[in-house]
Amino acid sequence: MARVIDYNAKQPRRRFNLSRATTIPHSPTRLRLARIRLNTGSSSNMSRNRVELIGTVGVRGVTGISQLLFRIFRNGTEIFNTRQGVESAGSERNYTVTFQAIDRNVSGTHTYTLTVENLTSGTTAQVVGPVSFSGLSIRRSRTTSS
Template identity: 60%
Template sequence: MVRILDKAAVQPRSRFNLSNSFTIKRSPARSRLATIRIRIPVLNAQPNRVELVATIGVQGVTGIAQILFRIFRDGVEIFNTQQGIESAASEQNYAVTFQAIDRNVRSGNHVYTVTAENRTANTRADIVGPISFSGLAVKTRT
């Protein structure tokens, strides 16, 4: 049996929109995409997990960019995944979705942030939307 401890969701961009796009920064710089806050209560919250889901709309502009998506809890990286994004003469528009699970998070308020960075020189990929990021904290069985 699981019990919901907290949930949070943001959707800073609700649709694909080229006129509102921005370029993903080149590593080691990062583009911050979304932030949520999750509260783990002090009492009866262990063991637990925070289930995180992000969907990011990306467009390849030049070359084949390797985009590294990261999730941070309180400024510390807890998850990452990489996605190749092709450009002209191929697929250009992607909705990249990924999920991470953060286990046995200590009590208190926690800030989760999702970022993107382009790891490939001489390529370009843009965030075109949508952007959504959600977290669900649950107490799991003992």
């Protein structure tokens, strides 16, 4: 059993929209997609506290095959990353990428930031929506495993 400590969510883009497309910069420059703040509880219960983070980002390949790097930071320190290849030709141009990260053994109030960057030079990809980022801070009971 778990107890909810805090919840926060941002949805800067609600739907797919080509007219609001934002080009994803090439590494090492990043595009900040969303930021949330969460209270994660006290340090006395730190070993039982965790934050579950979920990001969803709609992207589109424009030229070439881009490798996109999505990162989640806690207070400026990277805690999670994942990659997604995005094609620009044929039927595979639009993608909705969803991922989940778990930040364990945390206490206090933290800022979580979701970013994206393009790792492949000579290619272009864009954020076209939707974009959402949510976090749920929970404390597990003593009888719950993992």
